[in-house]
Structure formats: C-alpha cells, structure tokens
Amino acid sequence: MALDTAGDVTSALLWSFGLAWLTWYAWKWRQELQVERQFALQNGCKPLRPWNAKWPLGLDLFFKALRVSNEGHILKFFQTIVDECGSTFVQHLFAVPGIDTIDPENLEVVLSTNFNDYDLGLRKMTFQALLGSGIFTQDGAEWKHSRHLLRPQFASNRAQNFVQIQECVERLVRSIPADGEVDLQPLFFKLTFETTMFLLFGEYAYDLEGVTEHESSFASAFNLAQEYLAHRGRLGHMYWLFNGKPFRDACKICHDFIDTAVAKALAASEGKSQNSQEEEGNYIFIDALVQQTRDPIVLRDQCLNVLLAGRDTTGCCLSWTFRLLARHPQVLNKLREEIADVVGIGPDAKPPTREELKRMPYLAIMLKEVLRLYPSVPVNSRAAIKPTILPIGGGLDGKSPVFVKKGQAVGYCVYVMHRRKDIYGEDADKFRPERWEGDELRYIHNYAYLPFNGGPRICLGQEFALLEVSYTVVRLVQLFPRIGVPSTEVLVEVGDEKQNLTLVRTRDGDEG
Incomplete structure (x- = not known):
C-alpha cells in the first residue's frame, strides 16, 4: 500500500x-x-505572398522538384515558380516557412548591410558528410580564420598562379585531337582540377603518384556526392533522408583521395618553417594550414572546400562559354578579331600575357554575359540568427518591408534574378554581350549581378577564376579558329551533361 x-x-x-x-x-x-x-x-512589415503549392506541406512542388532535377531542368522550374509567385514570396515546405527572393534590395541587406543578422543555416549539417568544416560551411570566427588563411594565395601569388595556368592549358591543348569532335567538359574539369590542386598543394601536387589516374574516379565520386548535397539542401530540416550508401561511398572516395595529398604535404613539411615559404616568395595553402594544425581531418576539410570552388565553378564557366560561343558565331568572330588584334591568331601566335588579357574588353564582357546567364552558384541561402527585416516584398504590391523571424531561411536564386526582364531587358534570356557596353546596364543595382556572391563573403578567387577562364578561351580561339557543335546535337540550354564541340586546327593565317 x-x-x-x-x-x-x-x-x-x-x-x-x-x-x-x-x-x-x-x-x-x-x-x-x-x-x-x-x-x-x-518596421511597417506586411505579409508576403504565398507560393503556388497545392498540396499540404508543399509536397506537390517538392516531388516535382525532384523529378525535374533528375531531368536536368531544376533552374527552369525555379523560374516558373518565380513567374507565378513574384520576386519575393513565402514557401511552406514540410510546415517550415521560408522566404525566397530575387530582389536586389533584399540581397544587399542579407549579404552586406545586415550581414551579421544571418548565418549559413542548415548548410553545415547538410554538407558536413562531404565537406566537413571548411570555409564554405563555417560561420563566425572559424570562417574569418579560414578566409585569412586563403587570402594570401590569391593576393600575393599572382605570377606563380599564372605560370601554372599556362602550363595546365598547354597540356589541355596537347590532349585535343587535330580535328574532329571532342568532349570539352571533362577536359575543362581536369584543367581546373590541376590548377586548384596546385593552389592547395603546390609542388606536392606533382608528387602524388597516379594523380591523373585517380582523378577520374575522384571526379565521378565528387559529382555524385554533390548531387546528393543538392537534394539534401532542398529537403531543409529533412536533409538526413538523403544519406544512402552510394552517397557515403562517394564521400569516402573523395576523402581518401585528399587524405593522400595531405599526407604527402605533412611529410614534406617536417622541419619547414613558416618563414621559409615567404622567403621563397611562394604561398602554398597547405603549408599555411600545417602551421596552424597537423590534424589530417581539419586539413582535408579545408582543402575539399577550396577544391569544390576551384574545380567545379570554373569548369562549368568554361563549358558554358564554349557552348555559347559555338552557338553564336557572330560573338565568336568578334572575339576572334579582338584576339587577332592584340596577340594574333594561329599556331605561331604567342600566348597572351596577363597585361594583354586586360586589353581585351570584348573578352571581358563576353565572360560577364556567360556568368549572367549561367552563374556558377545559381542558388544560395542564409538563415536569420535574430529577428530582422527585408526592405521589400510585403503587401499586395510587394513594396513593403518583410519580417524575418529568428531561424527563418532566406533563399535566393541568382540564375532567375539574372534573367529578370525588368532589369536586363526583354531579351534577358538571350546571349548578347553587347548589353554590357555603353549605358544600357550602367545604372542597375549593385546586387542585381552576383556571379561571385557579394558582401563580406564575396568570392576570394574571382580574379584567379576569371584569369584562368580568360587565358583558356584566348588560347583555344588562337589555335582552333573554327569551333562548332555537332549538327546532330539538339539545343539543350540547361542541365546538359556533355559539351560536345568540334575544334579544327588550321594552317597559320586560316581563320575559317
């Protein structure tokens, strides 16, 4: 009892x-x-317009997103949603409200003005299985420290970096057959892999036995792992549902590959002081990291983060550049004329210097237009760490401020914003580099064009990336005056996996 x-x-x-x-x-x-x-x-905030989901929890749009992603048309799908919902709206996916915006005024606030009101949100947890803790998954003091370590590689190593780009591009040229069709996209990704490995590991990159043989298996695993990351990102808090064995195996292959490079660098760094590389006039990222920690996991994570940016974004930019040049002969001819005037055309033409590349304004605006239509990071997001506001998007007219609650995600699609007709004109979907000449776009909002992000997290490597792309484009146009696509290939604007192009070497002076 x-x-x-x-x-x-x-x-x-x-x-x-x-x-x-x-x-x-x-x-x-x-x-x-x-x-x-x-x-x-x-703050005068008013409610946002809702998105166009018909099913509870937004499941209809979620399943459609999965389907169109597998078909390679996810960005077109995002464009459709924005066309129907407006430039700033609220989505309710799995009962979690999030804000989507492509208004430059809002992006300036999120990325710059109120930078300290936001962090990366779920990105760290979503990407951790592959990237661990590195510059693209870190916030706060950790992120600032990583950026401090990486900055000197781009700020004080420009001459050495350019020499490495030249050597890698010449290897690419030698691998292209004298005539006929060639799939350029794998060659571009191999090129950007080599240059980024040099940024990370310097001379150690050449000591990796079989690095070229293992690069293909690494590339396949890296691509598969990133596909999973994309799906995990769309799931929000349910990201852990995409964690199957293929994903885990792909992550392990990537980790093992970088671990080998890290082990080589660690062994070579024994007895090497931090001042030695400064005395040699070189700055190698892995050397600087080793001075901070010898933890191989930390080193691997940081290197994988940089490799993701250096290999994939620049490789994609090169692929889209040549696809667009091949389909727009008038642009290619105008570019070829500029190259001929500055450095010459043909097998005997000397490679361009950095100063000569700067004397090619049409090359610059052509690449600017490529990155407008196909930004390397087309979708991104931030999450509020405190109650804050966005300047526009609320109310029936979308002109009032918007309240952002603590923990709420703000997603933005640069791809869709770059195609806004009210900003870039009625032909915003067209490839027309001349739109950047004169006054046509001189007065657009600073945050209406974000190929390299903006604010404190703006891409550190943008100058290096543009240098690599510019030099590669000029060199290939010099040596292959005729560039086209196979006549049997159908026009695929977004999501195509292969970039089949026809390059033909001609005799000196024959410009096709």
Whole structure:
C-alpha cells in the first residue's frame, strides 16, 4: 500500500512538472510572438505572398522538384515558380516557412548591410558528410580564420598562379585531337582540377603518384556526392533522408583521395618553417594550414572546400562559354578579331600575357554575359540568427518591408534574378554581350549581378577564376579558329551533361 502511494506521488509529480514545463513553454512562445509582432509593426512589415503549392506541406512542388532535377531542368522550374509567385514570396515546405527572393534590395541587406543578422543555416549539417568544416560551411570566427588563411594565395601569388595556368592549358591543348569532335567538359574539369590542386598543394601536387589516374574516379565520386548535397539542401530540416550508401561511398572516395595529398604535404613539411615559404616568395595553402594544425581531418576539410570552388565553378564557366560561343558565331568572330588584334591568331601566335588579357574588353564582357546567364552558384541561402527585416516584398504590391523571424531561411536564386526582364531587358534570356557596353546596364543595382556572391563573403578567387577562364578561351580561339557543335546535337540550354564541340586546327593565317 505504501509502495502504491509512493508511485502515485511520483506520477503526480511528473505530471505536475510536465504541465508546468508546457505552461512555461507556451508562455515563452506567446511572449516571443508578441515581441515579433511588435517588431514587425514598428518596421511597417506586411505579409508576403504565398507560393503556388497545392498540396499540404508543399509536397506537390517538392516531388516535382525532384523529378525535374533528375531531368536536368531544376533552374527552369525555379523560374516558373518565380513567374507565378513574384520576386519575393513565402514557401511552406514540410510546415517550415521560408522566404525566397530575387530582389536586389533584399540581397544587399542579407549579404552586406545586415550581414551579421544571418548565418549559413542548415548548410553545415547538410554538407558536413562531404565537406566537413571548411570555409564554405563555417560561420563566425572559424570562417574569418579560414578566409585569412586563403587570402594570401590569391593576393600575393599572382605570377606563380599564372605560370601554372599556362602550363595546365598547354597540356589541355596537347590532349585535343587535330580535328574532329571532342568532349570539352571533362577536359575543362581536369584543367581546373590541376590548377586548384596546385593552389592547395603546390609542388606536392606533382608528387602524388597516379594523380591523373585517380582523378577520374575522384571526379565521378565528387559529382555524385554533390548531387546528393543538392537534394539534401532542398529537403531543409529533412536533409538526413538523403544519406544512402552510394552517397557515403562517394564521400569516402573523395576523402581518401585528399587524405593522400595531405599526407604527402605533412611529410614534406617536417622541419619547414613558416618563414621559409615567404622567403621563397611562394604561398602554398597547405603549408599555411600545417602551421596552424597537423590534424589530417581539419586539413582535408579545408582543402575539399577550396577544391569544390576551384574545380567545379570554373569548369562549368568554361563549358558554358564554349557552348555559347559555338552557338553564336557572330560573338565568336568578334572575339576572334579582338584576339587577332592584340596577340594574333594561329599556331605561331604567342600566348597572351596577363597585361594583354586586360586589353581585351570584348573578352571581358563576353565572360560577364556567360556568368549572367549561367552563374556558377545559381542558388544560395542564409538563415536569420535574430529577428530582422527585408526592405521589400510585403503587401499586395510587394513594396513593403518583410519580417524575418529568428531561424527563418532566406533563399535566393541568382540564375532567375539574372534573367529578370525588368532589369536586363526583354531579351534577358538571350546571349548578347553587347548589353554590357555603353549605358544600357550602367545604372542597375549593385546586387542585381552576383556571379561571385557579394558582401563580406564575396568570392576570394574571382580574379584567379576569371584569369584562368580568360587565358583558356584566348588560347583555344588562337589555335582552333573554327569551333562548332555537332549538327546532330539538339539545343539543350540547361542541365546538359556533355559539351560536345568540334575544334579544327588550321594552317597559320586560316581563320575559317
């Protein structure tokens, strides 16, 4: 009987504790809600337009996104949603509200003006299986430290970097057959892989036995792992659902590959002081990292993060550049004329110097137009770490401020913003480099063009990437005056996996 009484007392205490906790939680939630409402009212915030989901939890659009992603048309799908919902709207996926925007005014606030109101949100957890903790998954002090380590590689190593680009491009040229069709995309990704490996590991990259043989298996695994990351990103808090064995195996292949390079660098760094590389006039990323830590996991994570940016974004830019040049002969001819005037055309023409590349304005705007239509990072997001606001998007007219609650994600699609006809004209979907000449786009908002992001997290390697792309384009146009696509190939604008191009070497002076 005493035991039963004790059990009753314990049960009553547990119920009382549970009820008290629920009461406190409800009171706290109510207080926070009142504070948020007052904050929104004081800033003149109005509700956002909803997205066009028809099913509960947004499942209809989620499943459609999975399907079109597999078909290679996810960006076209995003374009359709924006066309129907407006430039800033709220989505409710799995009952979690998020904000989507392509308004430059909002992006300036998120990426720059109110930079400290946001972090990367779920990116760290979503990408951790592949990238671990590195510059693209870190926030706060960790991110600032990583950026500090990487900056000297681009700021003080320009001459050495350019020499490496030249050597890698010449190897690419030698691998192209004298005539006929060639799939350029794998060659471009191999090129950017080599240059980025040199950025990371310097001379150690050449000591990796069989690096070229293993690069193909690494590339396949890296591509597969990134496909999984894309799906995980779209799932939001449910990212862990995409964690199958193929994904885990792909991550392991990538980790093993970089671990080999890290082990070589660690062995070579024994007894090497931090001042030695400064005395030699070289700055190798792995050397600087080793001075901070010899933890191979930390080193691997940082190197994988940089390799992701250096290999993939630049490789994609080169692929799209030559696809567009091949399909727009008038642009190619105009570019060829500029190259001929500055450095010459043909097998005997000397390779361009960095200074000569700067004397090619049409080359610059052509690449600017490529990155407008096909930005290397077309979709991105941030998450609010405190209650904050966006300047526009609220109300029926979309002109009022918008309240962003703590923890809420703000997603933005640069690909869609770069094709806004009210910003870039009625032909915004067309490849026309001349739009960047004169006054046509001189007065657009600074955050209406974001191929390299903006604000404090703007891409550190943009100058290096543009140098690599510019030199590669000029060199190939010099040596292959006729560039086209196979006549049997259908026009595929987005998501095509192969970039089959026809390059033909001609005699000196024959420009096709």
